[in-house]
Amino acid sequence: MAHILTARRLHTGTDTIDFPVLTIEDGLITSITSDPTSLAHEQDTLTAAFFDIHTHGAIGHDVMQSTPSELSQIQRFLAQHGVAHYLPTTVTAPIDPTLRALEALANLIESSPAEGESQPIGIHLEGPFLSHAKRGVHPPADLQPPSIALFDRFQTAARGHIKLLTIAPEPGAASPESWPLSPEPSAAIDLIHHATSNGVRVSLGHTNATAAQTLPAIDAGATSATHTFNAMRALDHREPGVLGTVLDDHRLYAELICDGVHVAPPLVRLWLKAKGLDRAILVTDAMSAAGMPDGNYTLGSFAVTVTNGIAQLTTDLATGKSTLAGSLLTMDRAVANLQTFTQASLADATRLASHNPAAMLGQPTLTHLTPNAPANLNRFNPAGQLTATYIRGQKI
Numbered sequence: 001m002a003h004i005l006t007a008r009r010l011h012t013g014t015d016t017i018d019f020p021v022l023t024i025e026d027g028l029i030t031s032i033t034s035d036p037t038s039l040a041h042e043q044d045t046l047t048a049a050f051f052d053i054h055t056h057g058a059i060g061h062d063v064m065q066s067t068p069s070e071l072s073q074i075q076r077f078l079a080q081h082g083v084a085h086y087l088p089t090t091v092t093a094p095i096d097p098t099l100r101a102l103e104a105l106a107n108l109i110e111s112s113p114a115e116g117e118s119q120p121i122g123i124h125l126e127g128p129f130l131s132h133a134k135r136g137v138h139p140p141a142d143l144q145p146p147s148i149a150l151f152d153r154f155q156t157a158a159r160g161h162i163k164l165l166t167i168a169p170e171p172g173a174a175s176p177e178s179w180p181l182s183p184e185p186s187a188a189i190d191l192i193h194h195a196t197s198n199g200v201r202v203s204l205g206h207t208n209a210t211a212a213q214t215l216p217a218i219d220a221g222a223t224s225a226t227h228t229f230n231a232m233r234a235l236d237h238r239e240p241g242v243l244g245t246v247l248d249d250h251r252l253y254a255e256l257i258c259d260g261v262h263v264a265p266p267l268v269r270l271w272l273k274a275k276g277l278d279r280a281i282l283v284t285d286a287m288s289a290a291g292m293p294d295g296n297y298t299l300g301s302f303a304v305t306v307t308n309g310i311a312q313l314t315t316d317l318a319t320g321k322s323t324l325a326g327s328l329l330t331m332d333r334a335v336a337n338l339q340t341f342t343q344a345s346l347a348d349a350t351r352l353a354s355h356n357p358a359a360m361l362g363q364p365t366l367t368h369l370t371p372n373a374p375a376n377l378n379r380f381n382p383a384g385q386l387t388a389t390y391i392r393g394q395k396i
Helices: 068-080 095-110 148-157 187-197 211-220 241-248 265-279 331-342 346-352 355-360
Strands: 003-006 009-011 016-018 020-025 028-034 045-048 050-055 083-088 123-126 162-167 201-204 254-257 280-283 295-299 302-307 310-316 321-324 377-380 386-391
Touching: 009 020, 009 346, 016 028, 045 346, 050 123, 050 280, 050 331, 050 355, 068 083, 068 095, 068 386, 095 123, 095 148, 148 162, 148 187, 162 187, 187 201, 187 211, 201 211, 211 241, 241 265, 254 265, 265 280, 265 331, 265 346, 265 355, 280 331, 280 346, 280 355, 295 310, 331 346, 346 355
Parallel strands: 009 045, 050 083, 123 162, 162 201, 254 280
Antiparallel strands: 003 020, 009 016, 020 028, 045 377, 083 123, 295 302, 302 310, 310 321, 377 386
16 A cells, blocks of 8 residues: 655755655655645655664674574664664674674575564675784684685675675785785785675775775775774874875775764764765664663674773783774764764765765665665654654654
8 A cells, every 4th residue: 555755855865855745655665746735834854764884783682693583683773773774794703603694694684674674785794804903803813814715705605695895905914913924915905806806895994004005905996994093004194094095085985983982073074074975984883782781792702891882892901901892873873973073964964874885885776765766764853863764665
């Protein structure tokens, strides 16, 4: 049965329609018209629902260790915060548990989400091809040198569903010693070329690369940067490094965790100015504690402590030094924070959380609101607060 959605305006991803009237049937938008007389007092705004390409879990469950029922709970939580599509994201772990997790996530992707659940459309493999120097909370014993053979084992286990790979492009990144130790300097570049040639998008992250080591990775096909500023070589005025290259090179999209903890607001503004509205992407990097109180949780196979809403892992027992371990961020909060930190409009902020990640993955139709498209929408009140989400036409 068809039903109607109305609002003061609709941001479609390509333009804005005033006084939209959307007809929805069988989960699809069948028509979009404009009728200013039908809702003279309507003030809400409709946008595309969000697409989170970097999330590890929520409500006490981690995507690498959850049962099908628990994965379903994660998907309901995401939908409740405006997310229609997402990439379940792995962390570095021993090879066999990673293979088992990828098989389970492939099963999830190949099943149909229940009503009111966000839909996984691929897997983000974050690790194990990362820098020892910038590993963050990724366990050093499980880091691996770039390997086409190992990546292909992962992709086989995932039945082709790995859509995004985070990798450090510099030689010898997985070794605690400095390069030019093994692997060969071209190993990461070869893997980037191999992955992109097979339809996988590559993101540069957890990396200590110089500018000179970053540029060949972009030339080989890397298209994005993972949680920009975090777990990256620091910016230097004579050595831009990977961070300076990410901000400067328009070929790259750039993720950012906009929670006010991972990146200070002035640098959020710098990131947005540098990447612009076409290349900036909001992510949550949420872990299992998202939506939960302070306490002890897991990220992949390791324990994380959440105190005052901040997730950390003790990485040096001798000094007690702790490292941020993902976030407790939800995408609706990231969109609200971006508007607060940068004065971005609602249309622009939601674009960074929906259309840009879809475009980066080469799937722009996932979020464009046109006739025959899935009816995945978010409704915002005049204050910019998310008040409703429609997943495949059904209100959450």
